[in-house]
Amino acid sequence: MRTLLVTGGAGFIGSAVCRNLLGEAGTRVVNLDKLTYAASGATMRAWEGRNNYRFVQGDIGDVALVGQILREEKVDAVMHLAAESHVDRSIDGPGAFVETNVVGTFRLLNAALGYWRELPEDKRAAFRFHHVSTDEVFGDLPFDSGVFTEETPYQPSSPYSATKAASDHLVRAWHETYGLPVVLSNCSNNYGPYHFPEKLIPLTILNALEGKPLPVYGRGENVRDWLYVDDHARALNLVVSRGRVGESYNVGGREERTNLAVVGPSTGSWPTGTGGSRSGAAPIRGIASGMPCSRRPEAGPYRQ
Ligand SMILES: NC(=O)c1ccc[n+]([C@@H]2O[C@H](COP(=O)([O-])OP(=O)(O)OC[C@H]3O[C@@H](n4cnc5c(N)ncnc54)[C@H](O)[C@@H]3O)[C@@H](O)[C@H]2O)c1
Numbered sequence: 093m094r095t096l097l098v099t100g101g102a103g104f105i106g107s108a109v110c111r112n113l114l115g116e117a118g119t120r121v122v123n124l125d126k127l128t129y130a131a132s133g134a135t136m137r138a139w140e141g142r143n144n145y146r147f148v149q150g151d152i153g154d155v156a157l158v159g160q161i162l163r164e165e166k167v168d169a170v171m172h173l174a175a176e177s178h179v180d181r182s183i184d185g186p187g188a189f190v191e192t193n194v195v196g197t198f199r200l201l202n203a204a205l206g207y208w209r210e211l212p213e214d215k216r217a218a219f220r221f222h223h224v225s226t227d228e229v230f231g232d233l234p235f236d237s238g239v240f241t242e243e244t245p246y247q248p249s250s251p252y253s254a255t256k257a258a259s260d261h262l263v264r265a266w267h268e269t270y271g272l273p274v275v276l277s278n279c280s281n282n283y284g285p286y287h288f289p290e291k292l293i294p295l296t297i298l299n300a301l302e303g304k305p306l307p308v309y310g311r312g313e314n315v316r317d318w319l320y321v322d323d324h325a326r327a328l329n330l331v332v333s334r335g336r337v338g339e340s341y342n343v344g345g346r347e348e349r350t351n352l353a354v355v356g357p358s359t360g361s362w363p364t365g366t367g368g369s370r371s372g373a374a375p376i377r378g379i380a381s382g383m384p385c386s387r388r389p390e391a392g393p394y395r396q
Contacts, residue, residue: 093144095120096332097167099152099200100174102127104287105224105321107135109171110145112325120144122165124158125174126151135286153196158203163210169220169332170204172197175256178290179228182252193255194262197223201266208272221274222332223263227317227342228253229278242278242340260340267338275335277328279343284321296355312352319345 096113100106101123113119121139125131127149139145146165150157152174161167174196176182176189204221211219230240231247248254260276267274287294295307327343335341 093118093120094168095122095165097122097124097161097165097170099124099170099172101125101147102131102133102136103173103177104130104132104284105282105324106173107132107286108284108321108325109173109328110136110139112322112329114139114142114145116329120146120165122146122148122161122167124148124150124152124161128176130177130288132286132288151196152192153199155199155203158200159206162203162207167207168215168218169222170200171222171224171328171332172200173224175259177252178288179250179252180290182250182255186251186255189251189255193252194258197259198262201262201272205266205270205272217273219273220332220335220337221263221266221272222328222335223260223274223276224328225256225260225276225278226253227278227280227344229257229260239344240278240342242342264338273337275331275337276340277331277335277343278340279324279327280317280319280345282319282321282324287321292351292354306355308351308355312350312355314351315348316351316354317344318347318349318354319343 096119098106098109098113098121101110101121102125106123106125110121110123113121121144123136123146125147127133136147140147148157148161152158152172162170174192176192182189201221208216208219208221227240228250229246229248230244231249231253233240246257246260248257260278263274263276266272281292283293289295289298292307298304299306323345324343327341331341331343
């Protein structure tokens with residue numbers, strides 16, 4: 093039996109990760125989540141009472157609580173997804189993003205390091221700290237200028253992406269400096285069940301159902317790659333199970349669309365847009381997430 097501590101497991105992607113892990117024999121999941129506005133109790137109801145699942149309401153920055161969970165549960169790997177995740181909110185109130193994404197990750201890393209140092213040698217070698225991040229740390233790409241790769245320099249452009257970039261750097265530093273066995277992954281925009289309705293796809297559907305204006309800003313030409321959340325959860329399981337220590341893995345869906353092309357179906361039309369898949373990209377790879385060269389964070393509720 094392997095035991096994974098998933099942070100943010102009541103959120104959109106974290107719940108898909110728990111779903112995926114709990115479908116495997118021999119896996120125990122401990123879900124640590126603060127239950128912010130972004131969490132959904134509905135995601136977790138199906139697992140209540142299962143003997144290979146435990147939910148703990150708490151903050152990733154609570155070092156004593158995290159240390160207690162790690163020791164009590166003899167955790168084999170941490171999958172760290174808890175974050176403040178909405179770009180528009182980060183523009184209105186960056187403090188919470190610094191607190192959770194940067195300081196919270198720092199404290200979680202320290203709790204994990206303390207625990208990891210106490211482990212016997214074979215357990216230390218097998219332990220993993222998997223940090224889940226975003227392709228937004230790479231900034232924007234001019235249209236048709238290739239894709240992000242794991243070597244693309246970081247150029248975050250919003251408070252959200254800046255705090256995620258900072259947390260990526262901390263995680264790498266805890267590996268380089270203290271030897272903590274980490275793996276990282278950076279993914280593009282996810283869609284699927286339990287997506288919080290402030291994000292583009294669910295907001296579009298709800299607005300369309302209620303006859304409200306659709307959330308497309310400007311000409312709707314921003315291009316994003318879209319990744320189905322359960323596919324992402326499977327990729328994360330692969331990364332935490334088989335990823336090479338110290339490595340980063342970019343995860344994309346190979347499904348680039350303009351925002352107009354994404355919103356189009358709910359208006360009854362399917363604009364062809366300019367953002368079809370680009371050739372030459374690997375299934376797990378870097379993703380273009382922006383349009384011509386503006387470094388301004390793209391405000392508006394369509395932004396992830
Ligand atoms: N949604 C996307 O398209 C996307 C794309 C790339 C990367 N990511 C990354 O994936 C991760 C998960 O994203 P998501 O969309 O599922 O986010 P989400 O906002 O839906 O869920 C975040 C979860 O974290 C919990 N949380 C927040 N602060 C916490 C704290 N201090 N302690 C404990 N729990 C806390 C919340 O209660 C919530 O359940 C994030 O790290 C995000 O940066 C998301």
